[in-house]
Amino acid sequence: MERVKVAEYAAMFWKGGDLIWDDYLHHRQFALTAESESILRWFSLWRELSSIGEPGQLHRAIADRLLDEKVLIREGSAEHYEETRLLNEWGAWGAGTRYHHFASRTDESVTYLDPASDHVAFADKAKIEPPPVPVKTFPQRPITVTVPDIRDLSHWSRPGLVDALFARRSVRRYSTAPLPLDILGTLVDIAAGPIDVIENEETGSVVRKTSPSAGARSPLELYAHVNRVHGLQPAVYHYASARGGLERIRPPARPATLRRAVGDQPWLAQAPVLLIYTAVLERSRWRFESRRAYRDILLEAGHVSQTVLLTATAMGLGSVTATALCDAVIEQILGVDPISEPVLAVTALGYPG
Numbered sequence: 573m574e575r576v577k578v579a580e581y582a583a584m585f586w587k588g589g590d591l592i593w594d595d596y597l598h599h600r601q602f603a604l605t606a607e608s609e610s611i612l613r614w615f616s617l618w619r620e621l622s623s624i625g626e627p628g629q630l631h632r633a634i635a636d637r638l639l640d641e642k643v644l645i646r647e648g649s650a651e652h653y654e655e656t657r658l659l660n661e662w663g664a665w666g667a668g669t670r671y672h673h674f675a676s677r678t679d680e681s682v683t684y685l686d687p688a689s690d691h692v693a694f695a696d697k698a699k700i701e702p703p704p705v706p707v708k709t710f711p712q713r714p715i716t717v718t719v720p721d722i723r724d725l726s727h728w729s730r731p732g733l734v735d736a737l738f739a740r741r742s743v744r745r746y747s748t749a750p751l752p753l754d755i756l757g758t759l760v761d762i763a764a765g766p767i768d769v770i771e772n773e774e775t776g777s778v779v780r781k782t783s784p785s786a787g788a789r790s791p792l793e794l795y796a797h798v799n800r801v802h803g804l805q806p807a808v809y810h811y812a813s814a815r816g817g818l819e820r821i822r823p824p825a826r827p828a829t830l831r832r833a834v835g836d837q838p839w840l841a842q843a844p845v846l847l848i849y850t851a852v853l854e855r856s857r858w859r860f861e862s863r864r865a866y867r868d869i870l871l872e873a874g875h876v877s878q879t880v881l882l883t884a885t886a887m888g889l890g891s892v893t894a895t896a897l898c899d900a901v902i903e904q905i906l907g908v909d910p911i912s913e914p915v916l917a918v919t920a921l922g923y924p925g
């Protein structure tokens with residue numbers, strides 16, 4: 573008794589006359605033949621493998637091939653287990669949200685241009701296709717209000733924020749000086765630590781932080797790949813917000829691995845600290861069935877990373893948030909499961925060099 577069915581970790585679409593099977597979970601795409609398509613329909617629900625024919629017969633041979641390619645999966649197999657986890661973790665957010673997320677997850681096949689080649693490529697492109705104007709305006713409309721000088725802070729109760737806002741710039745050159753331990757600790761605590769906790773017997777504890785979070789679910793986690801911090805062994809640390817400290821969880825990545833992880837951007841790989849943001853999907857999924865909740869998670873990475881950048885600026889540190897990354901390598905460095913805790917972004921930290 574061997575039951576098989578079509579895997580649910582893929583999407584299909586037509587392209588150039590071919591029906592494409594896009595296995596977004598394993599980043600594999602191929603065209604399906606008409607025979608394969610009819611066999612997939614047959615196995616749209618669990619059926620005995622033998623129901624398609626005996627070994628050696630044509631349809632059975634195609635089904636065996638589709639099993640080898642993980643298009644069909646066997647009940648109880650590793651692929652079945654993986655599919656079950658995927659469907660559970662992404663729940664009501666559905667196939668469209670899963671597809672969008674995993675289709676944009678980067679694996680080792682992704683390459684990025686180095687800054688010099690990137691500049692040349694875009695300068696060439698701009699000659700053929702000028703870039704769009706970077707601002708929107710309604711030129712037929714008069715300016716109703718001319719904004720006042722926003723640097724007049726005399727009436728502000730907390731003007732220091734504005735100073736940090738205008739001083740923040742992406743920094744891509746760091747000195748070799750290590751970061752003081754208390755600076756790193758204070759920074760992660762401000763960015764991701766609890767301000768207070770509201771206990772609710774019915775819906776559980778709600779942790780409030782410096783950044784807003786949809787439904788106060790706080791799905792984000794913060795990790796630090798430490799290269800150079802006074803008094804801290806180079807390693808991967810996790811910020812345990814409930815325990816108020818950094819947990820050493822893994823050895824540091826080899827330099828070449830870290831460089832691949834950050835899309836060959838040496839200023840990220842060589843910075844004293846690389847903060848890494850992930851999201852524990854379960855926290856948001858428990859509260860929200862709406863697919864928009866996935867977009868909220870991405871927004872929250874923006875909130876928390878901006879808090880890190882502004883805090884770093886206020887501390888006199890340089891920082892840059894980056895997303896031209898290789899997700900698959902970062903997942904390995906952290907030891908996180910991409911199905912349940914995807915990587916969102918990183919922020920490099922150090923004294924400007």
Ligand SMILES: Cc1cc2nc3c(=O)[nH]c(=O)nc-3n(C[C@H](O)[C@H](O)[C@H](O)COP(=O)(O)O)c2cc1C
Nearest residue numbers: 740741742743744835837839892893894895896897
């Ligand atoms: C979502 C996002 C992704 C980014 N990715 C990268 C990156 O991979 N590498 C990098 O060096 N900078 C990255 N940056 C920084 C931008 O290049 C930078 O913010 C922009 O050039 C404007 O400069 P400023 O930050 O000094 O205002 C990213 C910024 C954002 C918001």
